[in-house]
Amino acid sequence: MGSKTSLYEKHQEMGARLVDFGGWEMPINYGSQVEEHHQVRRDAGMFDVSHMAVVDVTGSDAKEYLRYLLANDVARLTEKGKALYSGMLNETGGVVDDLIVYLMSEPNVAGEWFRVVVNCATREKDLRWMFDHTAKFDDVALTEQPELAMVAIQGPNARAKTASVLGESRRKLIADLKVFQGIESEGWFIARTGYTGEDGLEVMVPEDEVADFWQALANAGVAPCGLGARDTLRLEAGMNLYGSDMDETVSPLAANMGWTIAWEPQERDFVGRDALQQLRNAGVAEKLVGLVLESRGVLRSHQKIVVEGEADGEITSGTFSPTLGCSIAMARVPVNTGASCHVDMRGKLVPVKVVKPSFVRNGEKVFS
Amino acid sequence: MSDIPSDLKYVASHEWIRDEGNGVVTIGITDHAQDLLGDVVFVELPDVGAEFAIGDDMGVVESVKAASDIYAPLSGEIVAVNEELDDAPEQVNSDPFGDGWFIQLRLSVPEELDALLDADGYSELCESES
Numbered sequence: 001m002g003s004k005t006s007l008y009e010k011h012q013e014m015g016a017r018l019v020d021f022g023g024w025e026m027p028i029n030y031g032s033q034v035e036e037h038h039q040v041r042r043d044a045g046m047f048d049v050s051h052m053a054v055v056d057v058t059g060s061d062a063k064e065y066l067r068y069l070l071a072n073d074v075a076r077l078t079e080k081g082k083a084l085y086s087g088m089l090n091e092t093g094g095v096v097d098d099l100i101v102y103l104m105s106e107p108n109v110a111g112e113w114f115r116v117v118v119n120c121a122t123r124e125k126d127l128r129w130m131f132d133h134t135a136k137f138d139d140v141a142l143t144e145q146p147e148l149a150m151v152a153i154q155g156p157n158a159r160a161k162t163a164s165v166l167g168e169s170r171r172k173l174i175a176d177l178k179v180f181q182g183i184e185s186e187g188w189f190i191a192r193t194g195y196t197g198e199d200g201l202e203v204m205v206p207e208d209e210v211a212d213f214w215q216a217l218a219n220a221g222v223a224p225c226g227l228g229a230r231d232t233l234r235l236e237a238g239m240n241l242y243g244s245d246m247d248e249t250v251s252p253l254a255a256n257m258g259w260t261i262a263w264e265p266q267e268r269d270f271v272g273r274d275a276l277q278q279l280r281n282a283g284v285a286e287k288l289v290g291l292v293l294e295s296r297g298v299l300r301s302h303q304k305i306v307v308e309g310e311a312d313g314e315i316t317s318g319t320f321s322p323t324l325g326c327s328i329a330m331a332r333v334p335v336n337t338g339a340s341c342h343v344d345m346r347g348k349l350v351p352v353k354v355v356k357p358s359f360v361r362n363g364e365k366v367f368s
Numbered sequence: 369m370s371d372i373p374s375d376l377k378y379v380a381s382h383e384w385i386r387d388e389g390n391g392v393v394t395i396g397i398t399d400h401a402q403d404l405l406g407d408v409v410f411v412e413l414p415d416v417g418a419e420f421a422i423g424d425d426m427g428v429v430e431s432v433k434a435a436s437d438i439y440a441p442l443s444g445e446i447v448a449v450n451e452e453l454d455d456a457p458e459q460v461n462s463d464p465f466g467d468g469w470f471i472q473l474r475l476s477v478p479e480e481l482d483a484l485l486d487a488d489g490y491s492e493l494c495e496s497e498s
Contacts, residue, residue, distance in 0.1 A: 029406070032461070033407050034432060228406070228432065296410050296412065297410060298430045298435060320409040320430070320432050322432075346435070
């Protein structure tokens with residue numbers, strides 16, 4: 001049996017179908033994945049994401065350490081609570097993991113405090129990698145926070161419904177939170193972040209309080225949602241899934257993560273920089289694009305992409321989009337791929353439209 | 369536990385068969401099958417008039433999770449298809465034994481009916497697979 005989060009009993013009580021996910025028993029859905037998806041786009045849904053790993057980075061070298069560890073630059077975090085999305089690369093410029101880092105303290109104080117949230121499936125690898133790279137620094141401490149459970153509440157009404165079950169000070173905090181900012185509140189951590197393309201929150205809660213919080217949210221009309229809906233939502237939003245859309249063998253430049261690389265200042269050294277610079281100079285052969293299937297059927301990961309006069313590509317994530325009513329995918333294709341290509345679907349070559357890898361934001365279609 | 373009506377017949381590929389008594393059967397997938405598939409988003413069915421032998425691949429059910437072939441549980445000619453599933457594939461999930469039916473088939477080898485599973489046999493099969 002896999003590990004269980006503090007919400008395991010709530011999931012059973014609420015009729016979850018549980019599956020193994022990176023060694024954790026997690027809800028895949030509570031009945032209908034498509035209904036849960038719509039609930040998030042139209043109102044508010046909640047996800048147990050306690051399986052993700054939270055690591056605090058402290059010490060007088062914390063900032064310089066993270067500037068070396070990550071391809072994005074934490075020096076860009078100039079306001080307390082601000083969050084940054086980054087790849088953590090290896091020496092060959094492949095992606096060890098993607099993560100979010102929050103500045104927990106005020107900026108530019110002695111000994112800044114950062115909080116890093118990494119994927120569950122890569123937790124052990126990430127921690128080892130992070131510890132190994134502290135060697136160059138005198139004063140960095142990494143502290144895992146396994147006693148924090150995490151709930152993502154997402155959707156146009158997510159903030160209002162969450163605020164409705166909390167006390168005065170946390171309500172105020174939620175009202176004042178900027179997009180991509182997270183603030184501590186008496187042992188809780190409330191962030192305006194997510195993985196759905198909707199407004200919403202990710203809330204870290206001590207594990208002995210999380211079941212009551214979950215129940216209060218359910219009573220306030222927030223629908224419990226499983227990993228199934230989480231996947232269709234993130235794919236519609238054009239957000240990468242580690243292990244599917246990129247991994248250690250894939251450059252961020254070929255994974256639509258170029259925007260997360262801070263090339264400036266040039267004197268900042270970070271793990272993978274040299275390899276990335278070489279690849280950039282030589283030219284990247286592939287790119288990650290979005291695909292839209294206008295006919296019937298569902299695009300699936302690993303289906304082959306055929307581009308006239310070019311090498312083959314491959315779908316990295318494919319699904320049915322409940323919001324659009326057609327199938328969408330992310331695919332790695334030759335960099336010269338134009339506005340259309342073909343997918344080998346069960347032996348038949350089917351035409352698909354090529355778009356930027358972003359399909360739905362805040363409930364609305366975003367490509368034309 | 370999924371629903372297994374006792375007045376229907378079944379095959380191991382999780383289709384149900386209702387004998388309409390005039391050489392015609394109605395076919396769909398079971399409650400257990402729709403539950404395994406999850407939300408159904410497309411159903412590709414054959415055209416009326418198409419002929420199949422038992423075990424032939426005659427269509428595809430696509431759910432959010434996976435694509436699954438539909439096999440002809442009996443030999444015969446398609447006499448009706450459930451066109452409502454084009455616009456409302458979710459009926460396969462909500463009413464697998466009713467509005468979620470797939471096709472009607474005129475049997476070419478009526479003796480094949482004798483080899484079908486009854487509800488108890490199908491129930492045992494589902495349990496042995498779980």
